[in-house]
Amino acid sequence: MGEAFKALNWPRLNDIVSTVILGASKASQLTDKLGALALTPKLMPEVMVRIDAISRAHAA
Numbered sequence: 478m479g480e481a482f483k484a485l486n487w488p489r490l491n492d493i494v495s496t497v498i499l500g501a502s503k504a505s506q507l508t509d510k511l512g513a514l515a516l517t518p519k520l521m522p523e524v525m526v527r528i529d530a531i532s533r534a535h536a537a
Contacts, residue, residue, distance in 0.1 A: 482513040487528045489514065
């Protein structure tokens with residue numbers, strides 16, 4: 478599970494985020510990002526918990 482996958486899917490699964498905006502300067506980047514979003518259900522709950530903990534630690 479790559480960093481881009483986590484970076485795109487954490488906000489998508491987070492209740493406080495309403496929109497995920499993708500940016501790409503090449504068609505291949507857009508293809509990769511859309512592919513990562515298609516795999517959202519594969520983001521394991523324990524990964525979400527870890528990402529949430531990290532984001533809360535840096536929220537101050």
